[in-house]
Amino acid sequence: MDAKNKAGLYDNDPPRRSDYTVNAQQPFNAEPPVDLMRRYYVTPTEYFYVRNHAPVPQLDVHKYRVLVDGMVIKPLKISLHELKNKYEHVTVMCTLMCAGNRRTEMASVKAVKGVGWGNAAISNAVWRGVRLCDVLREAGADLENPHLHVDFYGVDLCVEEKYRKGYGSSIPMTKAANPNGDVILAFEMNGEALLPDHGYPLRVIVPGYIGAR
Numbered sequence: 001m002d003a004k005n006k007a008g009l010y011d012n013d014p015p016r017r018s019d020y021t022v023n024a025q026q027p028f029n030a031e032p033p034v035d036l037m038r039r040y041y042v043t044p045t046e047y048f049y050v051r052n053h054a055p056v057p058q059l060d061v062h063k064y065r066v067l068v069d070g071m072v073i074k075p076l077k078i079s080l081h082e083l084k085n086k087y088e089h090v091t092v093m094c095t096l097m098c099a100g101n102r103r104t105e106m107a108s109v110k111a112v113k114g115v116g117w118g119n120a121a122i123s124n125a126v127w128r129g130v131r132l133c134d135v136l137r138e139a140g141a142d143l144e145n146p147h148l149h150v151d152f153y154g155v156d157l158c159v160e161e162k163y164r165k166g167y168g169s170s171i172p173m174t175k176a177a178n179p180n181g182d183v184i185l186a187f188e189m190n191g192e193a194l195l196p197d198h199g200y201p202l203r204v205i206v207p208g209y210i211g212a213r
Contacts, residue, residue: 009055009163013028014056016028020032021033023117026055027053027055028050028197029051029117031049031050031117033120034119037120042093042190044190045125045189045198047123048123048125049098053156053158053159054163055156055157056156056197057154061080064201065078068136068139068141071141071148073140074138075139076138078135084187087130087134088131089128090128090129090184092127092182093125093127094182094205095122095124095211096122096123097121097210097211098211100115100116100117101120103115103116104117125189126190127186127189128184128186129187129202130185132183133176133178133179133183135185141173141177143177146172146173147173149170149171149173150172150176151168152170152171152204153165153166154166175206175208183204183206184204185202185203186199186202186203186205187201
């Protein structure tokens, strides 16, 4: 996509704090002042670092669906309402950190690729949602197969894919299927619905993996 066609994609991004250090404007990537981070064990949502790979999507939550397909017996298409009412809710405290945290410092030693970050691309929050393994079990996924991966795609059309494809990542089935692994499909952050910059209306939380998205 050329610059002319890209114009306007970011016009509906949400407002942001003025005291953040902005490391990239489009897509928006920014971190709070380090002094603020030191004050809180659980990071207030308004001080959470922001990591985007795309314009923030404009979604109608009533039309939003989670699609579970691929190597499953029963493909699923689930609304947020169904997700909240069908599966047990769990709460997980999890710290997210972008893999690029302190990249600016690294770059002073040797050139590295990616958005330059200071020391504050790390935040801690309390997340609420449903276990990914419960959803995969209903879809008939082979939870015992250690050779499988669970592949995720978002609706945010990312810059790395020239705005043609959602941002994606994957985790091993051994992580996704572990009921004690705390992998959840989260719809709340610090007791409130997710904000657009943090995955509204639903995001995957994978403790122990980088918080790059």
